[in-house]
Amino acid sequence: MSEVTEREGAAGTESEALATLHRVFGYDAFRGEQEAIIEHVVAGGDAVVLMPTGGGKSLCYQIPAMVRPGTGVVVSPLIALMQDQVDALRALGVRAGFMNSTQDFHERRTVEAEFLAGELDVIYLAPERLRLDSTLDLLSRGKISVFAIDEAHCVAQWGHDFRPEYRALSVLGERWPDVPRIALTATATHATHQEITQSLGMPRARHFVASFDRPNIQYRIVPKAEPKKQLLTFLKQEHEGDAGIVYCLSRKSVEATAEFLSRNGIEAVPYHAGLDAGTRAAHQSRFLREEGLVVCATIAFGMGIDKPDVRFVAHLDLPKSVEGYYQETGRAGRDGLASTAWMAYGLQDVVQQRKLINMGEGDEAFRRRASSHLDSMLALCETAQCRRAQLLTYFGQEASAACGNCDTCLTPPETWDGTVAAQKILSTVVRLDRERRQKFGAGQIIDILLGKRSAKVIQFDHDQLSVFGIGEELTENEWRGVVRQLLAQGLVAVEGEFGTLVLTEESGSVLGREREVRLRKEAPKPAASRSGSGSGSGSRERKAKTVAADLPAELLPVFEALRAWRGAQAKENGVPAYVIFHDATLREIALQRPTSLGQLGTLGGVGEKKLATWGPGVLEVLAGLDGGGSVERVPEFDPGPEPDFGPEPEPEDVDW
Template sequence: MSGSGEAVAERTHSEAAAAQREAAGARGEALETLHRVFGYDAFRGEQEAIIRQVLDGGDAVVLMPTGGGKSLCYQIPALVRPGTGVVISPLIALMQDQVDALRALGVRAGFINSTQDLDQRRTVEAELLAGELDLLYLAPERLRVEATVALLGRARISLFAVDEAHCVAQWGHDFRPDYLALSMLGERWPDVPRIALTATATRATHQEITQRLGMPHARHFVAGFDRPNIQYRIVPKNDPKKQLLAFLKEEHAGDSGIVYCLSRASVDRTAAFLCDNGIEAVPYHAGLDAGTRAVHQSRFLREEGLVVVATIAFGMGIDKPDVRFVAHLDLPKSVEGYYQETGRAGRDGLPSTAWMTYGLQDVVQQRKMIQGSEGDDTFRRRAAAHLDSMLALCETADCRRGRLLQYFGQEAVAPACGNCDTCISPPETWDGTVAAQKVLSTVVRLERERRQKFGTGQIIDILLGRKTAKVIQFDHDQLSVFGVGDDLSEGQWRGVVRQLLAQSLLAVEGEYGTLVLTPASGSVLAREREVRLRKEPEKPVAARAAKSERKAKAAAADLPQEAVPVFEALRAWRGRQAKEQGVPAYVIFHDATLREIATVRPASLSELGGIAGLGEKKLATYGEGVLEVLADPGAAEPA
């Protein structure tokens, strides 16, 4: 090798070695930042590998469940890499709280969005250009403004983080058109690493995120979807508002939680019903003015024990760690939406409940909505497939958590999780072939002999042999199937119809929800196919069993008796701090941190610094106050 060639090789080797040393130094700095800023000693799960990928300048697509620590995956690289990390987030209403929480940790964070006046925006822009921001939050629509793109072009950008990345998927449950333009980030800043993050996505959505954001070379990280602290329960619908009230009073009295309803009118009625029955609740939906929505969201984040009744317009990005339950009074449209919504419970890892009422009318209504939608055939087929998966989750006799994980391509670690209703009180199944034939035969006779189509109520009246005015009017008491179903109750027949709809052995048609046969119906009528059905519970045994199980798990998470008054004193102190600063209580400390402090009872700042979740800034800001409470818990007055 010539002298010049050797020199080039040596220089190349030297540069590679320097790059390796720099990368190793950055990784060490990442762990130091985790401890110094966030108060944790070690990364969890895939966090370290994701952070290493971004620190090394690579792109990443991250699927990690709510509460799994996604935000650290971009916050730490933004603190370690030179420049400002730009976070693209659709959550304008939450940006102030996100920034407040980071500033409480000593992170220099800011945001630019439509809630600011001109002077506020200019201040943040000046901080960005002066290199005085670690993180800047932007809504995706800001990047369609040329002035914003020009501003970023003048700044030093360390990374782009696309939060809630499932919003780019047109078949997803939170589609936002502005996300489709984010592929320009890679084109405009090819050397700046990008990280796309979401809490839930199927393989198809995962691929769509990658394609639409233009990240073909990104490494993919898929964490486990299981949230073992959440108990999944689905109960038969029977006066859902009263069922909800009983659930809240018996199991979640005084807890914060979210109740989801399908319509705005149902949200308003349910919130009023809960208030009338002694549970403090507020409504949230797009029909309320922006000011009211902002107040209700702020109250939920800052107050303990408040219930928000909402449409799915509420909840994405909510970082309140102590949401103890998420309830659904109507069937969600997809498993992805359901998982995203239930994942807002129990972010602190403590026992929480995902509870839903589900009945025949849910199936009929959702089928009608799909048929009447303005989308094309492809859209309707996709919507129907999403609904079928949701119905399979509701009707399963196997472990509900296992079915949920399977949907996201993850195998359950055990055949039974022990913390869902079907595990706690396994449902019975029965051979419903004859019952199915009776229902299908009734539909056939109405259509072929009378050229008529009717809904569920009339079908059941005919099977039960009821001579109602409508039955007599149409001479349905003369049909050969009249009265052949007196072996089952009305509730059981409704369960049969619901499950036939769920199995696509029956279909809903038209504005009035009439029942019609499907291509699969013939095999049942011809006795070529067995139909297995879940037995309808006579009493809510599963709910009672689940309740006792939840209480047992909650007891395991309870504090030692002597630590309880200390914990309550710390909560009172935290409440006063939060009120004085105008921030949610969890911005000061999470409950989990207060629990550990109350149990360990540190006697000095150095001992307090060993508590998980307590970084340098919080130790300096709140350490002396915490030690004062620990020295005399009885002196702390309620907030």
């Protein structure tokens, strides 16, 4: 059957949900909390769902929308992605549409007519559109099966990517009290979770909190030396040819990093709010449709992008919070295959973030909250224990053991008694303040300890201080690590526009020998990298190992042939490659080598519509590899008309 079965009468049952999962999406069983969530919403209950990126949140509203009578209304802030979301659903045989500012009058009228005629399973709307009386009137004249509020953390002032329009969405419960609502987010602390529930007016909602663990992601944080060169080495050695996202704090850094990578053989494009809407839309479209493209971006990029084969997320600057870091790193490995979350982190990151908080807008409560978020982020960076356990603990989830797939588990860091080193730093701050009435940043203090007669040291006669030269037992890099960790532990603080170091209430206990200071041993400064490092056959082998994990070497040509076929089909139909089949599905096809549509239809990710549309082509590829001829179509499977992927979106006019 080429379309989802029309629904009439009462709401569906659990078995209908499972049948829809198999028929439309090609899977035999739900994962984790999906079944309980879907059963609850299908029965008419409200739900607040916290589930990690890649955990299958979209199924939790898509299946109720298809099983319950009416059309599911999905509220999403991601206007630029609605076309792709609708394309992906249509490729599955789901009757989907959207309404936003990228459409002309006639396109919107067509979607409105389809909605009123009951010809849509799912319709996507932006939260701003629900503030229009015309939209509310339209919805009142149709049959609604469920309201889904995606990216629900946008409602929270303290959440990631705050979107004030979400606060008006409580009108949905007031105006349609009998229609179930489901609010979904990939990340939320307890405070954000509560704010979502209160702001959306969902006091009777059932709460589902899935595990925040993403075991396929390897978390790694390295000392920052020359970050762009470190990034290049990481990509050349481990992810050459892979799609990924590089996050930077400033637009200038985004541009410089994209240019640097492109100049050194890594195809990369910038994305930030300073670019015109057409350029942003073009770069986003390329990222979705091309394999192996790297996007260098501010946090404005990535939310809601359902690209399953993002193999890495890198940070060249310290995120402002663990919540933001988790949200961003979660954009890697949505298909469950091995992926990397890599970050270069150094002393200047800490100083810069403290300055931004101290000098930024906002009242004292805002600064306290921002400082608390930063403290948690620093604790994650500086921990000598399992990073994954630290992440899970932050979100209130208990980690039973070390994960074995983060840098601190794979290469446990050494710790040392840094009490004396801490006292030397603090004593230098005291001497400058009390003897000279001066305050300086970390660089000057380290020069004094190392006995460097720099121009600035000589200018202020700092070589005459009693602490001059008392720190020659450590290198400059090691001293920077000490300062960074003291900042993280709250034993020293950053003050003012120039980031000068000052004592805190906790400093006295260290100076008075009442407290031991344990520090991570600083890793040696990495050697300068060459732009060509990691290229050649070795990187190709690493690439194949990443993308086609667990495949025997003899099956790699099969996998690559399937990917090449998929790429050609995607280009011909103007859709992202993953809309046809995920890498994980291609791996399964390569392993099983089906010889008929019946066998192909038993594999995960191959629903009825995809089987009819793409199945014969897959079998042609496999037969060609086996030296056979063309594959005859099995009579009982009618592929039907070519899927209608709809018009290409106009350049986005909403700045994210």
